[in-house]
Amino acid sequence: MPAGLQAKRVNELDCECLSYRFEVDGSNFTTAGEASVQVKRILRRIGFPPETIKRASIAMYEGEINMVIHAGGGIAELFIYEDKIVVVLTDHGPGIADVALAMKEGYSTAPDNIRALGFGAGMGLPNMKRYTDIMDIQTALGKGTVITMTVNV
Amino acid sequence: MTVEALMEKTGFEVISLSNKSKMVEGCYAGDLLSWVMGKAEQGCLWLTIMTNINVLAVASLLDLACVVVCENAVLDEIFIKTAESKNINVLRTDKPLYEACLIIGNLSNE
Ligand SMILES: Nc1ncnc2c1ncn2[C@@H]1O[C@H](COP(=O)(O)OP(=O)(O)OP(=O)(O)O)[C@@H](O)[C@H]1O
Numbered sequence: 001m002p003a004g005l006q007a008k009r010v011n012e013l014d015c016e017c018l019s020y021r022f023e024v025d026g027s028n029f030t031t032a033g034e035a036s037v038q039v040k041r042i043l044r045r046i047g048f049p050p051e052t053i054k055r056a057s058i059a060m061y062e063g064e065i066n067m068v069i070h071a072g073g074g075i076a077e078l079f080i081y082e083d084k085i086v087v088v089l090t091d092h093g094p095g096i097a098d099v100a101l102a103m104k105e106g107y108s109t110a111p112d113n114i115r116a117l118g119f120g121a122g123m124g125l126p127n128m129k130r131y132t133d134i135m136d137i138q139t140a141l142g143k144g145t146v147i148t149m150t151v152n153v
Numbered sequence: 154m155t156v157e158a159l160m161e162k163t164g165f166e167v168i169s170l171s172n173k174s175k176m177v178e179g180c181y182a183g184d185l186l187s188w189v190m191g192k193a194e195q196g197c198l199w200l201t202i203m204t205n206i207n208v209l210a211v212a213s214l215l216d217l218a219c220v221v222v223c224e225n226a227v228l229d230e231i232f233i234k235t236a237e238s239k240n241i242n243v244l245r246t247d248k249p250l251y252e253a254c255l256i257i258g259n260l261s262n263e
Pocket residue numbers: 062066067069070071091093094095096102103107108109110118119120121122123124125126145186187188
């Protein structure tokens with residue numbers, strides 16, 4: 001795992017907050033996105049404003065799909081504080097070679113069979129950035145990627 | 154208008170309509186999922202030819218009013234079951250995307 005990630009993770013885990021953990025299956029397109037739909041339900045039950053719920057669940061969905069398409073699956077964690085929602089997505093996929101390039105609208109390395117399913121617009125990461133207040137990407141080639149997204153309430 | 158009223162006026166085929174009193178507040182057409190995710194507004198009706206299960210995740214996360222599947226694109230059983238269990242309205246038409254847009258566009262001019 002890239003340096004610095006561990007510390008970040010521990011901070012989140014230490015928190016006095018509600019936390020949830022989801023395993024995202026990298027081989028199954030039918031279940032891809034299910035964790036995000038579940039998170040939406042959890043946030044709704046707690047009673048966050050609809051706009052906040054929408055932002056958090058859409059950002060997580062895009063990240064979850066990316067883990068399935070580009071990284072062979074991973075772990076999604078949700079940390080719920082009074083004033084913010086934090087989503088941490090951890091995978092052990094190939095990593096992202098050029099984060100600035102990957103963040104560009106329209107940039108995608110999705111293969112044709114994935115594009116045929118409607119993915120590959122190159123809008124996932126830009127959506128994640130747009131719908132969250134803070135987005136941090138830690139990545140190392142051949143090791144994996146950890147994306148931490150915060151939505152302030 | 155409601156999704157039910159739209160269904161009656163267009164004659165589009167009902168695939169799943171458990172939330173029929175939902176209001177259609179706008180329309181969006183497109184097939185690239187994350188593009189739609191970034192652009193379509195809550196309450197929209199969404200026209201597409203995509204029929205994989207992730208269409209329903211997008212519709213559900215965005216709280217869309219209805220999905221209209223164009224060109225009679227084939228729907229598998231998992232899609233239909235999921236739409237029903239998640240209360241997502243889905244209609245289908247044999248019309249191509251553009252023509253389906255015109256039909257709906259003309260409704261709002263009435
Ligand atoms: N978790 C990840 N691991 C490795 N590479 C990734 C990961 N997430 C994104 N990428 C890389 O960044 C690119 C851009 O991602 P982005 O989500 O914006 O677009 P996309 O997934 O290709 O298409 P879309 O999200 O529009 O369906 C991807 O094509 C891929 O190369």
